[in-house]
Amino acid sequence: MTRSSDNRPGPPSENPVTPPSVAPPSVAPPSRRCGDTGSGARATETEGLARAPSRRGRRIVIVGTGGQGALTAARLLCDCLVEYGHHVVSGQLHGMAQRGGSVHTSIKVDCGISPVIAAGRADCVLGFEPVETARALPFMSSQTVVYMNTAPVIPFILGQRAVLKQGDGRYPNVPGLVDSIRAVTAQVFPFDATRLAQESGSVKTMNTIMLGCLLGSGLLPRTAEEFWRTVTRVMPPDLVKANAEAFSNGVKMGRKFLPCEMSP
Amino acid sequence: MSVAVGRDILQDKPGTRACLLGNLGIVRGALEAGVQFFSCYPGTPSSEIGDTFARIAKESGVQFEYSVNEKIAVEVAFAASLTGARSMCGMKHLGLSYANDPISTMPYVGVEGGMVIVSAGDPSVITSPNEQDQRHFSRLLYYPVFDPATPVDAMRMTRYAFGFSETTRLPVIIRPTARVCHSNGMVTLGPLPSTRNEIRFTKNPSRYVPIPVNARRMRKELTQRFALAEELLAASAFFPRTGSGPRGIIASGMAYAYAAQVVEDLGLERAVTLQQVGAYPIPEEVLTGFLESVSSVLVVEELTPVVEECVSLSAFRRHKQIPILGKHGGHFTEPDSVNPVFPVEFEYTPDLVEDVIRDYLGLEKRDRISVSVPELPSRPPVLCPGCPHRMSFYMAKKVFGKKTVYCNDIGCYTLGYGEPLQACDVLLCMGSSITQASGIARMTGKRVVAYIGDSTFFHSGLPAIANAVQADDNITAVILDNYITAMTGFQPSLTSRTPGSDHDNRQSSIPNRQSPTAARFSIEEAVRGLGVKEVYSVDPFDETTTLKAFKKAKKGTGVNVVICHSPCAVDRRRRDRGKRRPPFAIDQDLCNACSLCVLALGCPGIMVEDGRYSIDQDLCDGCAICASVCVQGAIQPVVSVKT
Numbered sequence: 001m002t003r004s005s006d007n008r009p010g011p012p013s014e015n016p017v018t019p020p021s022v023a024p025p026s027v028a029p030p031s032r033r034c035g036d037t038g039s040g041a042r043a044t045e046t047e048g049l050a051r052a053p054s055r056r057g058r059r060i061v062i063v064g065t066g067g068q069g070a071l072t073a074a075r076l077l078c079d080c081l082v083e084y085g086h087h088v089v090s091g092q093l094h095g096m097a098q099r100g101g102s103v104h105t106s107i108k109v110d111c112g113i114s115p116v117i118a119a120g121r122a123d124c125v126l127g128f129e130p131v132e133t134a135r136a137l138p139f140m141s142s143q144t145v146v147y148m149n150t151a152p153v154i155p156f157i158l159g160q161r162a163v164l165k166q167g168d169g170r171y172p173n174v175p176g177l178v179d180s181i182r183a184v185t186a187q188v189f190p191f192d193a194t195r196l197a198q199e200s201g202s203v204k205t206m207n208t209i210m211l212g213c214l215l216g217s218g219l220l221p222r223t224a225e226e227f228w229r230t231v232t233r234v235m236p237p238d239l240v241k242a243n244a245e246a247f248s249n250g251v252k253m254g255r256k257f258l259p260c261e262m263s264p
Numbered sequence: 265m266s267v268a269v270g271r272d273i274l275q276d277k278p279g280t281r282a283c284l285l286g287n288l289g290i291v292r293g294a295l296e297a298g299v300q301f302f303s304c305y306p307g308t309p310s311s312e313i314g315d316t317f318a319r320i321a322k323e324s325g326v327q328f329e330y331s332v333n334e335k336i337a338v339e340v341a342f343a344a345s346l347t348g349a350r351s352m353c354g355m356k357h358l359g360l361s362y363a364n365d366p367i368s369t370m371p372y373v374g375v376e377g378g379m380v381i382v383s384a385g386d387p388s389v390i391t392s393p394n395e396q397d398q399r400h401f402s403r404l405l406y407y408p409v410f411d412p413a414t415p416v417d418a419m420r421m422t423r424y425a426f427g428f429s430e431t432t433r434l435p436v437i438i439r440p441t442a443r444v445c446h447s448n449g450m451v452t453l454g455p456l457p458s459t460r461n462e463i464r465f466t467k468n469p470s471r472y473v474p475i476p477v478n479a480r481r482m483r484k485e486l487t488q489r490f491a492l493a494e495e496l497l498a499a500s501a502f503f504p505r506t507g508s509g510p511r512g513i514i515a516s517g518m519a520y521a522y523a524a525q526v527v528e529d530l531g532l533e534r535a536v537t538l539q540q541v542g543a544y545p546i547p548e549e550v551l552t553g554f555l556e557s558v559s560s561v562l563v564v565e566e567l568t569p570v571v572e573e574c575v576s577l578s579a580f581r582r583h584k585q586i587p588i589l590g591k592h593g594g595h596f597t598e599p600d601s602v603n604p605v606f607p608v609e610f611e612y613t614p615d616l617v618e619d620v621i622r623d624y625l626g627l628e629k630r631d632r633i634s635v636s637v638p639e640l641p642s643r644p645p646v647l648c649p650g651c652p653h654r655m656s657f658y659m660a661k662k663v664f665g666k667k668t669v670y671c672n673d674i675g676c677y678t679l680g681y682g683e684p685l686q687a688c689d690v691l692l693c694m695g696s697s698i699t700q701a702s703g704i705a706r707m708t709g710k711r712v713v714a715y716i717g718d719s720t721f722f723h724s725g726l727p728a729i730a731n732a733v734q735a736d737d738n739i740t741a742v743i744l745d746n747y748i749t750a751m752t753g754f755q756p757s758l759t760s761r762t763p764g765s766d767h768d769n770r771q772s773s774i775p776n777r778q779s780p781t782a783a784r785f786s787i788e789e790a791v792r793g794l795g796v797k798e799v800y801s802v803d804p805f806d807e808t809t810t811l812k813a814f815k816k817a818k819k820g821t822g823v824n825v826v827i828c829h830s831p832c833a834v835d836r837r838r839r840d841r842g843k844r845r846p847p848f849a850i851d852q853d854l855c856n857a858c859s860l861c862v863l864a865l866g867c868p869g870i871m872v873e874d875g876r877y878s879i880d881q882d883l884c885d886g887c888a889i890c891a892s893v894c895v896q897g898a899i900q901p902v903v904s905v906k907t
Contacts, residue, residue: 065643078448082283089414090283091447100868101643113414114518114525115447118614120633137637155643156883159872163862164683169872172638180638 057111058220059121062210063136064128065153066101069207073126074105076211080230081109084222091115100156102132106139109221120144124219126210128193129153134177137184145187147213147254149206150174151194189213189257196253197246205246212250217258224251274320278455286444287312289415289451290382291320293422298457299352300377301327301344303337305723306752307356308391309442310384314354315753330755333694333723334359338381339366342435345379346472347465350426354382357396358693360437362724367435371406372474372482374433374489377461378426385441387566387611393674393693395610397567398439399516402544406486408493409437409544410502413520415449417542421502423454428500432493441566443518443611494545502542503550505557509535511625512558516541516571519564522617530618535625541571551578555586562624563590566611589624646679649869650833650845650885653677653744655804657687657715658864658889660742660826663814664713669704673697673725675717676751676832677744684866687715695724701739702732711818714741719749719757721787726794732823733795740817741825743787746832754835758785791825798824805830807892833885845886847902849879854898861890861899 060077064070074090081088086109093104106117120141127133127148140146154171162169174190181188197206215224228247232240273292284292290313294302302321304314314330321328327344331337334355341353360367360383367381386392401407410425412418418440425436470478497503507527513536515523520540527538539554555561555578563572572590579588591606606612606620615630622629647654657680660670672678672688673696680687690700701714716725721743732739749755788799798820800813810828817824837844855877861870862877867890869883879890881902891899 078283082281082450087450088283089447089449091443101645112525112528113416113449114521114614115414115449116443116522116614118618120635131640134638135640137635140635141633154871155641156868157644157646157866158641160862160866160870163859163872166683167641172640177638180636184633184635 058107058109059111059117059123060107060109060126060214060220061117061122061124061136061139062105062107062126062128063132064103064207065132066103068103068128068153069204070103070105070128073207073211074107076231076234077107077214077227079234080222080227081107081220083230083233084226086110086221089113089115100153102135104132104136124214124217126214128206128210130174130177131155131172134172134180137181140181140184142185143187144185145217145219146181146185146189147210147217147257148178148181148188148190149193149210150178150190151192189253191253193250193253196249200246200249201242202246205243208243208246209250209253212247212252213254213257215247216251216254218254273316274324274456275453276456278453280453282451282453283448284415284419284451285312285448286412286415286418286440286446287384288316289419289449290422290438290440291316292451292453293419293424294350294352294380294426295324295326295456296419296454297378297423297426298350298460299326299380299426300349300460300463301341301351302353303329303331303341303351304354305331305334305337305359306749306755307334307359307384308752309386309445310354310356310359310382311752311755312445313382315755317354318755330749332758334363335366338363338370341381342366342370342375342379345375345377345435347376347463348461349377349463350379350430350461351377352380352382355384356392357383357385357398357439358392358394359383360398360401361396362694367401367407368405369474370435371486371489372479373472374482374485375429375435376433378429379435380422380425380429380438381435382422382438382440384445385439385567387441387443389610390442393691395567397570398437399544399570400568401437406434406490407437408432408434408497409439411517411542411544412438412440412444413515413517413524413540413542415444415447416451417502418444419451421542424500424502428493428496431496432489434489434493441518441611490545494547497543497545498547498549500543503540503547504542505537505539505554507533507535507537509533509537510557510559511536512539512554512561513537513564513621513624514539514541514554514561514571514575515564517566519566519612519617522612522614523564523621525614526618526621530621530627532621532625541565544570546571546574548578551575552582555579555582555584558586560587560624561589562621563588564606564612564617564620565590568608646866646868647676647685648833648885649867649883650887651676652746652804652828652830652833652887653680654685654865654867655830655887655889656742656744656810656828657685658893659804659807659810660713660715660814661686663811663818664711664740669701669708669710669712671697671700671704671712671714673714673716673720674751675720675744675749676746677715677717680715684863694720695728698725698728698732698739698741701741702728702735702737705738706735709738711738711740714739716741716743717749717757718743718745718747718759718787719755721745722758722785726790729791729796729823729825730794736822738821739823740814740820741791741823743791743825743827745787745827745829746835747829748832748835750832750835754832754838759787787825787827791827796823796825798822800824800826802826802828803830804828805887805889833887837885844884847879847881847884847886848888848891848899849881849884849902850877851898851900852876854896856896856898858896860895861893864893865890 062070090107122139125146133148159169178190193209215227302317337353341351344351387395389395402409410421429436565571569591671690674694697714697716701712705712749757802810802813871878
């Protein structure tokens, strides 16, 4: 059959671009949300004057190196949040990404259409690698919660560059990197996630440990149990099994390091 | 219900909300519009569009091909459109320029089935040699150009563009920037159509043959069709105006998303009228309506001031004298607040957009804490462990020496740039290694080496070889055949085997065209057919033969070709389910830390820590190239080494 001739383009029936900016009705915000002014902030708005930047929603930055599973982690997080009706936008700093390169992804939950997080506006940074966590410093503020893996991934040719007389070839001192982050936010929680992953079955589950931290912290509008339900649905059973212990260890870690006023 | 898609782009559950990558939004939009033909040449950041079509081609019934180059992709897709098919082709911004010849005449001839060209942009020059603003194709060649701000836009615009193209008979360009291609956004899936355009080619030479007598008539019609396009766009949903304030902000592309975010975050809805420009030409009535409702204008758009100039012209025509601010400095009313002003180069950031908007509205500057970032080691892209290009570069340099000029081309092998391989003295664009070698060799009188990969060779290296042969240029073209288009994500090249045809190691993990009998191409026969007499085929890991071939080529006269055949190390492992050759290690008793391996190869598998050399067992691919470089014999297969 041919397309009928009256199939002329007309205005599409959908509304213009602006996506729904309200939190989905089914979602009861957790009682312990850090720094959230909720949608009530709108009431204080004065015509023509800017109020303090909205803190609605959640802005998560996940950084690491290629092969650490940062993109998979971001994908799973999006899958879960979308499944529970949240408005999610996410983006990655693109580049000639290949194994070993820097990976940076951002996820914004219920807060607008731009996938890029502005300087100092991240609510949480999941740092899979110390140098990459420090690279995310411009996104942090005193309100940012940082879960940071202290196990370094040495850049491939760091030592070789010293041989070629391009720098001293040394990986920065990790406690020094932690300090540089602590200078911005007190809520930085460094721990050896790679070792914890090993103890949980495999080094490859490090990204699951870090996701567990985030879900355990209560920073997200969904619970760890809800997240894991999504994982069980979208991942092959053998992977779910291989990651289960890592996830629960990560959640414990997140609960142990409860950020700011969330501590009991 | 909401689901995350990506895995299941073909699901037919209208109303489903999904979080979709921009590039996948484009695929879904095309599928919902009933696309019947898709061709592309891969190029970051557009590659996922073609790769997705490659995977779903059979199931969806879309005719698919990875074309040999973008010009061919456009021409095949255009001809498909002349049969009534809704056709689409994908490429990056540079590909659009490569295809400029057919593109410039297509609007004259006009399409039958709707035709959409997706040309992804790369502001900030992340994975390209330049950035460019394809929105100019609107004025340059009479193309409606859609400029999505989000994956949602990308999907809706693509879906709309096919019917729009049929009505106006104009081919259409969709220009998502890399940010849009590679961000995820929430979309609502529409239905997949149950019917498709009827396919029939009806002869009508005066309509399809743009010889001057016809072209002059077509030219007149083109003006009318372009006017119709503007009229339809004015009624479209791609120019939403929000807010009610007297201060105008007009924005396009990802910069619109940033501006909308600032308006939302700062609660400026009643101070500002925000106008999105989603397509070009910008309908005059959109500009008029916007200008009537505001007392000043801030234009927020990346790259060239396309919107800014349209707004300025429209205001001028209307004798509307209001401040129009954007990229042109000095417009700000307060003398001391002329900065920040928008730059013409690189992509914007949310911070820049917020700063300028605050400045524009006279709001106080953002309270920004200064964050000091310590000096951090970078992680630049390098040739992978086991990469055959490294061996080819190393061997060629051994023979041709440091003084020879090495012209390089577009692909992974560009990473031969700099220390230690020094395999890239000149670079311009796809296929330019051979032509640049010609120019330099002819003027300097010295033999020049050109490096080019298999996919790039078929893309635009063939005419370059013919040109060099006819001029008898003194060049050695080294064709690096790794059976794959590796840099853009392992798409098949003409030397790849069609999956399933046989067990040869030359196959891509992404399916190629639908025909399982697609021919296997021989670079040897191709260059011989073009008149090259001296052709050497080698495996670069076979040191003796390769050195011999390069030595002969160095002594040769005129054009000679060395073809280095060896599969891409990463793709080989992907296909072999991670299986690697046994790794090597450095015998610490024998290593005298002479650094030769590092200075010659720069393989990321070699680690140097406090003067101690070792090989990362996880990275090593067992290619043994470092073992052949080591004069101490310290590098040996891991089984026989004391570390």
